[in-house]
Structures are given as C-alpha cells and as structure tokens.
Amino acid sequence: MDKLSITGGFPLHGEVRVSGAKNAALPILCAAILTPEPLVLKNVPKLNDVHTMRSLLAQMGVRSEAEDDALTLSAADIDWPLAPYEMVKTMRASILALGPLLARCGEARVSLPGGCAIGLRPVDQHIKGLQAMGAEIDLDHGYIEAKAKRLSGAHFVFDMVTVTGTENLMMAATLASGRTVLDNAAREPEVVDLADCLNAMGAVISGAGTDRIVIEGVSRLSGATHAIMPDRIETGTFLVAAAATGGDVALTGTRPDTLDAVLDKLAEAGVAATIDGSTIRIKRNGRLKSVSMRTAPYPGFPTDMQAQLMALMTVADDAAMITETIFENRMMHVQELKRLGAAIEVEGNTAIVRGAQKLTAANVMATDLRASAGLVIAGLIAEGETVIDRIYHLDRGYERIEDKLSALGARICRVS
Numbered sequence: 001m002d003k004l005s006i007t008g009g010f011p012l013h014g015e016v017r018v019s020g021a022k023n024a025a026l027p028i029l030c031a032a033i034l035t036p037e038p039l040v041l042k043n044v045p046k047l048n049d050v051h052t053m054r055s056l057l058a059q060m061g062v063r064s065e066a067e068d069d070a071l072t073l074s075a076a077d078i079d080w081p082l083a084p085y086e087m088v089k090t091m092r093a094s095i096l097a098l099g100p101l102l103a104r105c106g107e108a109r110v111s112l113p114g115g116c117a118i119g120l121r122p123v124d125q126h127i128k129g130l131q132a133m134g135a136e137i138d139l140d141h142g143y144i145e146a147k148a149k150r151l152s153g154a155h156f157v158f159d160m161v162t163v164t165g166t167e168n169l170m171m172a173a174t175l176a177s178g179r180t181v182l183d184n185a186a187r188e189p190e191v192v193d194l195a196d197c198l199n200a201m202g203a204v205i206s207g208a209g210t211d212r213i214v215i216e217g218v219s220r221l222s223g224a225t226h227a228i229m230p231d232r233i234e235t236g237t238f239l240v241a242a243a244a245t246g247g248d249v250a251l252t253g254t255r256p257d258t259l260d261a262v263l264d265k266l267a268e269a270g271v272a273a274t275i276d277g278s279t280i281r282i283k284r285n286g287r288l289k290s291v292s293m294r295t296a297p298y299p300g301f302p303t304d305m306q307a308q309l310m311a312l313m314t315v316a317d318d319a320a321m322i323t324e325t326i327f328e329n330r331m332m333h334v335q336e337l338k339r340l341g342a343a344i345e346v347e348g349n350t351a352i353v354r355g356a357q358k359l360t361a362a363n364v365m366a367t368d369l370r371a372s373a374g375l376v377i378a379g380l381i382a383e384g385e386t387v388i389d390r391i392y393h394l395d396r397g398y399e400r401i402e403d404k405l406s407a408l409g410a411r412i413c414r415v416s
C-alpha cells in the first residue's frame, strides 16, 4: 500500500494548475446514460473515482474513451441497468446512476450504499423524490429496485440540502413528462455545472444555483460537448497549504467566484489573496490569526475544506472553534493531527483547536479523502519526516497531488 513521506518546514512557492472537479465530473459522467448519442467531456480529472465510475458505466454498456483530459462516453444501448454492491461500496457516488438509469431504461437496480467513514449518509431523499415522480421502488436484499414506464414531473421539497440527491432528481426529471420543481435544492457550483451540461444536451432546466430548480421534461436528450468546471476543493486545499507554510502560490485555471467562503476565512486569518481572472495568488507574510468556522451547504464554508482549515489552525496564534454541521463523524483527522503535536479537543461536533508554535513529524493514517488532505497540510508544516499511510483515499480525489506539491518546492514523495 502506498504511503506519502513529507519533510515539512519549507514554504511553497510557484504556480499550479487546478484540475477538473471530481464532484462535478462524477454526476456528469452519469448524465451520459441519458442519451444514446456521444457525450464529449473536457477537463476531466485523472482520479481513481473517475476510473471507478467509468468501470461502473462500462458494466452497464456505456463505452468511454479517454484522450488527454477529454473523455467521450457513448451509451447507445444500456445492456444492464445495474449498479452492483461491489462498485457502490467502493464509491458512494455510484448512487448517481439511479436517476439517469430509471429515466432512460424505465428500470434500475442500484445497491444501497452502506454507512461510510464520515457518517451514515442515507439516500432516503433520492428515493422519496423518485417516488414523487411516480417510480415504484422496492428495497430488496440491499438493492434499490426502481421501475417507472415514464417518470412524471412533480413538486418535491428536500428535507435537507443534499448535493447528489439534487443531482439525481434533476437528471431523472430531464426525461420525465411535464414539469418538475425541486425546492430546498443544493446550490453547489457542481449542481450548476451538471445543469449546464444537461442543458447543452437539450434539457430545459432553470434555477440551478438557487434553492428552486425547475425542469421541463423532454422526450429525448442528444449528445454535447462540455468542459468540467475547475475543482474548488483542490483549489482551496492548495490555498491553505500555501498559507500554512508561509508561501507564495498562484493557482491558475480556477473559479475564484466559487471560493468566497474559503477566501473570506483566509483573509480573516491574515492571509490575503489576490484575484486576476481565473488565477488566485496567495501570499502569507505575518502570523496566522485563529478563526472560527461552521461548515454549511454552499455558499457556506464547505465541509470538504474543514480538515484542511483545522490543520491550518493548529499553528495559528490563539484558539479556534471548528463546527461540522453536515456529517456526523467527520473529525477523524483530529486524533492524527494530535500525533503531530496539535492541541485539539472535541466536544460533540465542535473541535477547539489551540494554536501551537509548531508541529512535529510522526506516522499518521489517512481515514478519508479530505482528512488525508488535512494531514498532508499538517505534514508540510511539521518539522521532520511525516509518513501518511493509506493514501489511496487521496488518489480518489486529488490528481497527482505529490507532483503538484513537489513542483511548488515541497519535500514530498510516494513510497510504495
């Protein structure tokens, strides 16, 4: 199993290009199910999760061909509208095949995802929304068995804001008869990117990016070409890494407008960023101020940046309160950060982080994707050699992270 070795204490300097967004790419790959014509995607990140999604789609009969960062998907025929347990258990985003399969084939059999490291993560909203659109759904031996001759437009109000729930229902509604209105919808930029792709395929969707999305169903969708948006979480991770090491880094090819909450927190911490078109430059000169934060659905502070901000706060000047409101078990990095000398106490879903003068190297274990990113940042700060085990989590969501960090001057290497 691969590990990462990081020798910390060196400021990051230079320029790095941001890759396409994992959480936009995964639903958009599933959108290919909705049309028999080819869907051409650009700026597709080379990630293990994208690879897993291609394998899942291939099992259904969706062909895909990659060339550089482009991917052409072709779902001329769907042979097998099934997402088996073996795939869903390795990647929960497989649930995103449910809506498109049902809309295109009139049936789908998708394994129920289990709980995962960061929380229980039920999919009741996906199921209730499809039922509201007329689907018959049974749960059988751990599988969601869904049937509908043709889905019908409906008004559905989500009980809570769910990103993949919104995406699943939005995709299903594109081919339904009549109008679907989704209220309390997720406003994440990845939802907007998916809607843009679906509209390019001939769907009629308005309101994406607000909490009310309206979809006028059409009888068929066609092929299209779409470029995946830049990854705001990768951008944020590098911004925090630069701030943590006292560096000076420019992130190019990104979408600064999707990062307001993160940039605001960094500014509060005393780290100023300058924006020039699609480039964000971040430079830290002085001491880091402690800042408190609660995660929230977009446009609030993203839960996917919580571990990274916590790593930064371990070396700030005072105490910070970090509250996780989206997932019930997303604090597993705390124990590992403590191994590096961080002073953190957890009470319920809040961590109190007391800034220390320094962190010192240790062996640590990655527990989930974003926790791993937090540990990488802590490793870049800590004196000595930190070794991070189980980095397969990182490979799911960060493209060549060690190459990108090395190019910025980090002492980091992969150990097989």
Ligand code: EPU
Residues within 6 Å of the ligand: 023, 026, 093, 119, 120, 121, 122, 123, 124, 125, 126, 160, 161, 162, 163, 164, 165, 303, 304, 326, 327, 328, 369, 370, 397
């Ligand atoms: N929830 C329910 N019922 C549902 C759906 C969600 O109770 O039917 C709850 C969840 O348990 C959670 C909350 O609602 O407490 C929000 O979950 P959401 O459905 O929004 O999460 P998700 O769609 O499964 C996506 C991202 C996550 C990101 C969250 C929150 C993808 C593929 N995944 O997950 O990304 O943390 O939104 O922004 O888009 C990551 O990239 O590391 C990652 C975990």
